[in-house]
Structures are given as C-alpha cells and as structure tokens.
Amino acid sequence: MKQKPKIGLALGAGASRGFAHIGVLQVMEEIGLRPDYIAGSSIGSIIGALYAAGVTPGMMEGIAQNIDARLCYDLGFSRRGFIQGRRLEELIKMLTRNRSFDELEIPLAVTAVDLITCQRVIINKGKVYKGVRASISIPGVFRPVVDGDRVLIDGGILERVPVNVVREMGADIVIGVDVAFRGRHRPPENFIETIMQTIEVMELEIIKHTIPSEDIMICPEVYLSNPMSLEGIDTAIEEGRRAAREKMDQLKALIHRDAGETASI
Numbered sequence: 185m186k187q188k189p190k191i192g193l194a195l196g197a198g199a200s201r202g203f204a205h206i207g208v209l210q211v212m213e214e215i216g217l218r219p220d221y222i223a224g225s226s227i228g229s230i231i232g233a234l235y236a237a238g239v240t241p242g243m244m245e246g247i248a249q250n251i252d253a254r255l256c257y258d259l260g261f262s263r264r265g266f267i268q269g270r271r272l273e274e275l276i277k278m279l280t281r282n283r284s285f286d287e288l289e290i291p292l293a294v295t296a297v298d299l300i301t302c303q304r305v306i307i308n309k310g311k312v313y314k315g316v317r318a319s320i321s322i323p324g325v326f327r328p329v330v331d332g333d334r335v336l337i338d339g340g341i342l343e344r345v346p347v348n349v350v351r352e353m354g355a356d357i358v359i360g361v362d363v364a365f366r367g368r369h370r371p372p373e374n375f376i377e378t379i380m381q382t383i384e385v386m387e388l389e390i391i392k393h394t395i396p397s398e399d400i401m402i403c404p405e406v407y408l409s410n411p412m413s414l415e416g417i418d419t420a421i422e423e424g425r426r427a428a429r430e431k432m433d434q435l436k437a438l439i440h441r442d443a444g445e446t447a448s449i
Contacts, residue, residue: 189356189357190220190221190354190355190356190357191217191218191219191220191221191355191356191357191358191359192219192220192221192222192223192347192350192351192353192354192355192356192357192358192359193212193219193221193222193223193232193350193358193359193361194222194223194224194228194345194346194347194349194350194358194359194360194361194399195222195223195224195225195227195228195229195231195232195345195346195361196224196225196226196228196340196344196345196346196360196361196362196363196364197225197226197227197228197338197339197340197344197345197363198226198227198228198340198344198362198363198364198365198406199226199227199322199380199408200227200408200410200413200414200415200416200417200420201227201363201364201365201404201406201408201420202226202227202228202230202231202363202420203227203231203248203417203420203421203424204361204363204404204406204420204421204423204424204427205227205228205231205232205361205363205424206231206241206244206245206248206420206421206424207241207404207420207421207422207423207424207425207426207427207428208361208402208404208424208425208427208428209231209235209241209244209424210241210242210245210421210424210425210428211424211425211428211429211432212428213240213241215432215436217435218290219290219359220290220291220354220355221290221291221292221293221350221353221354221355222235222236222290222291222292222293222350223292223293223294223295223346223347223349223350223353224292224293224294224295224319224339224346225294225295225319225338225339225340225343225344225345225346226319226320226322226338226339226340227320227363228340228345228346228361229294229295229315229316229319229320229339230276230316230320231244232292232294233276233280233288233292233294233312233313233315233316234279234280235290236288236289236290236291236292236312237279237280237281237283237288237289237312238289239279239280245421247279248414248417248421249417249418251414267325267326267327268326268327269317269320269321269326269327269329272317272320273313273314273316273317274313276312276313276316276317277311277313280312280313282311282313283311283312284309284310284311284312285307285308285309285310285311285312285315286309288312291308291353292308292312293306293307293308293346293349293350293353294306294307294308294315294316294318294319294339295307295319295339295340295342295343295346295349296315296318296319296321296329296336296337296338296339297336297337297338297339297341297342298334298335298336299328299335299336299337300333300334300335301334303342304339304342304343305318305334305336305339306349306352307319314329317329318331318336318337318339319338319339320338321336321337321338322337322338322379322380322383323337323338323341323379323383324379325376325379325380326338338383340383341383341386344362344364344388345360345361345362345401347360347399357400358399358400359399359400359401359402359431359435360399360400360401360402361401361402361403361404361424362401362402362403363403363404363406363420363424364384364388364403365384365406365407365408366388366403366405376410377410400431400434400435402424402427402428402430402431403427404420404423404424404426404427405423405427406419406420406423406424408420
C-alpha cells in the first residue's frame with residue numbers, strides 16, 4: 185500500500201475577503217480532512233497561523249464576528265504606512281499564545297517580500313506573530329517590518345497564493361484558496377482603495393503564471409466595497425464554505441487516485 189500523500193494548504197492574500205478561508209477550513213473539517221502543511225500570504229498567514237496554533241474554524245468565526253476594528257488598526261502618521269500594526273501584532277500574539285513556529289501543531293510558513301533584494305522571503309522560524317506581521321504589510325497601508333537589512337512587505341505581492349511554498353515544504357497534493365476579486369472594481373473613492381485595487385490588478389496577472397495546473401484551487405467569490413473593513417464577514421465565510429463544497433468530490437478523487445487506497449478520508 186502506498187503511503188498516504190501529504191496535503192498542503194495554501195491560503196492566499198485578499199484583505200478582509202480572506203475570512204472566506206475560515207469557511208473553507210470548516211468544510212475540510214466536516215469531511216475529516218486536515219492538512220499536513222500550511223502556507224499563507226497576508227490574511228492567509230493570519231488564518232493559517234491561528235489554525236496551526238490550534239484555534240478551530242468555529243472559534244475563528246466567533247472571533248471574527250465579534251472583533252472590534254479598533255483592536256486591529258492603530259492609525260499613525262508615517263511616510264511608510266498609515267497603520268502601525270502594533271495592535272494587530274499583539275492580537276495575533278495572544279491568539280497564537282506567543283508560540284514559535286516550531287511549537288505549532290501543523291508546520292506553517294508565511295511569506296513576505298524584501299523590498300531591498302526584491303525577493304520572496306519564507307518565514308518559518310521565530311515567533312509566529314512576528315512572521316505574520318511581516319506578511320500582512322500591505323504597501324502604503326501597513327508600515328513595513330524592518331528586520332536587520334531587510335524591509336519586509338506583504339507576501340502576496342510576489343505570490344498571492346503560496347502553492348509553491350507549501351509544495352516546497354513537502355506537500356504531494358496542494359489545495360490553494362484564492363480570494364481574489366475577479367469582477368469589475370468600482371471607481372476608487374480614496375487612496376486606500378486606489379492602492380488595494382492596483383495591487384489586485386498586479387497580483388491577478390502574476391497568479392496566471394504561478395499556479396501549477398495540477399493544484400486544486402478553491403476560489404470563493406467575495407465582493408467587498410471596502411476590503412479593509414470588517415463588515416461582510418458572515419458573507420465571506422459562507423462563500424468560503426460554498427466554494428469548498430464545490431471542490432470536495434474532486435479533492436477526494438485526487439487523494440484516492442494518488443494514494444492507491446480504497447479507504448476514504
């Protein structure tokens with residue numbers, strides 16, 4: 185009997201649309217499917233870190249529905265970004281119980297980009313909350329993280345859905361969750377929307393060339409007029425559930441074929 189294939193889950197960037205990741209995890213748990221590895225970019229790094237630290241999708245949904253935006257966003261005047269990020273960093277530190285990457289229940293890697301070298305950075309050592317803080321540093325919105333000689337920004341800039349990262353971790357089968365908005369943007373009403381829409385246009389073009397055809401992609405269709413707000417969380421989570429259920433038969437069939445086993449998951 186062949187060894188059961190290792191499953192990797194790649195959770196993509198997308199600001200508040202990333203709450204759809206919670207719905208995807210809920211469906212995976214319903215069928216008893218637990219990833220062996222997780223990689224996350226931006227909001228995907230937050231959801232991935234919480235799950236790898238033992239926070240259940242149900243608990244995440246409750247936290248998301250009751251969170252106060254003031255606990256996440258600390259505005260401040262800075263030429264590098266108007267959200268300082270300290271409050272969100274402390275929240276992630278608390279929710280992950282200040283764990284290091286090597287203390288997590290599921291191996292996790294989060295991605296960032298070094299502005300100095302123009303290269304992708306994979307963070308899988310040290311304190312989880314510090315790695316997540318770097319991964320969520322949306323340019324112009326969050327202040328970048330300075331780490332020695334590196335200036336780290338949002339990992340989604342170079343790899344919106346880190347399928348290649350989770351494959352490098354050892355995954356045989358990769359499930360990617362892409363929460364990109366693929367419709368028509370409304371005319372931007374402020375500079376934040378201008379930044380976010382510009383990044384999305386760039387990321388959508390990059391992803392055409394970075395997702396291997398053999399990977400399973402779950403693509404929740406979430407539209408939020410303001411992707412930085414905490415409104416529409418229920419809608420995003422439900423859309424994650426819907427999109428995941430669409431792919432479950434395909435996922436089970438792929439696992440069965442690659443494993444050469446008759447037992448179902």
